[in-house]
Amino acid sequence: MRRPAKSSFVPATGVHWLLPLYDPLVAFCTREGKSKQWLLNQIEFESEQQILDFGCGSGTLLSAMADCAKSLGYDGLRFVGVDADERILRQAESKLGHVNDGSSTSVELLCHHGPRLPYASDQFDACVCSLVFHHLTAEEKKGTLGEFRRILRPGSSLYLMDYGRPSHVLAATCFIVVRSLDGWRQTADNATGQLPSLLEKAGFQDVQELFHMQTILGTLYAWRAIA
Numbered sequence: 745m746r747r748p749a750k751s752s753f754v755p756a757t758g759v760h761w762l763l764p765l766y767d768p769l770v771a772f773c774t775r776e777g778k779s780k781q782w783l784l785n786q787i788e789f790e791s792e793q794q795i796l797d798f799g800c801g802s803g804t805l806l807s808a809m810a811d812c813a814k815s816l817g818y819d820g821l822r823f824v825g826v827d828a829d830e831r832i833l834r835q836a837e838s839k840l841g842h843v844n845d846g847s848s849t850s851v852e853l854l855c856h857h858g859p860r861l862p863y864a865s866d867q868f869d870a871c872v873c874s875l876v877f878h879h880l881t882a883e884e885k886k887g888t889l890g891e892f893r894r895i896l897r898p899g900s901s902l903y904l905m906d907y908g909r910p911s912h913v914l915a916a917t918c919f920i921v922v923r924s925l926d927g928w929r930q931t932a933d934n935a936t937g938q939l940p941s942l943l944e945k946a947g948f949q950d951v952q953e954l955f956h957m958q959t960i961l962g963t964l965y966a967w968r969a970i971a
């Protein structure tokens with residue numbers, strides 16, 4: 745795993761000391777069995793693709809994507825997981841050992857935090873980003889979407905899953921927990937339902953809501969957008 749210079753970001757659990765509990769917490773609080781499976785069902789795999797998971801955290805989605813692509817008979821895929829936090833990437837490393845088992849599909853992890861992703865333009869065939877945008881300020885969201893547009897091949901898909909406008913008063917009340925842990929500034933565009941328009945402003949086309957679901961922490965949405 746390559747490591748970045750020291751920098752500040754909101755960790756997976758909002759606070760670092762809860763990181764060892766990330767997997768059970770996210771499983772319960774985001775109905776992960778359903779939400780990540782529903783997202784996975786939308787991804788169109790093909791052999792030889794390069795797929796980026798930005799803010800991959802403990803690697804649950806990376807592992808599920810690699811297993812799914814292999815089970816569908818695709819080979820030669822390269823999955824890249826990027827995250828700012830080397831502690832959560834250590835959890836990912838232990839979860840992903842089985843993927844690099846000598847088959848032609850591989851997964852690699854990069855610890856990176858910065859305005860520019862260290863990848864060539866038009867390099868990736870798909871990008872997934874799950875539960876990261878509510879950790880980013882408006883400026884970081886804009887910059888990250890610009891980078892997604894740059895590294896994605898034109899016509900390829902971004903799959904973005906995150907909290908959006910709460911669909912009722914109870915969901916808005918629950919979302920206060922996330923907002924106080926992960927930052928009021930970072931979660932503002934989520935709370936006001938701005939993510940689809942941010943995607944459009946960044947130049948993505950055909951922004952489509954794939955699903956939304958209630959969780960005990962707010963309303964979770966997934967969108968697909970074309971680079």
Ligand SMILES: C[S@@+](CC[C@H](N)C(=O)[O-])C[C@H]1O[C@@H](n2cnc3c(N)ncnc32)[C@H](O)[C@@H]1O
Pocket residue numbers: 753754755756757770798799800801802803804805826827828829832856857858873874875876879880884
């Ligand atoms: C709530 S976790 C989501 C992890 C995983 N994608 C999932 O769905 O379970 C958010 C992740 O985003 C990472 N993160 C936050 N800010 C980041 C940034 N600016 N660049 C890269 N990763 C970031 C955190 O370290 C954390 O692992």
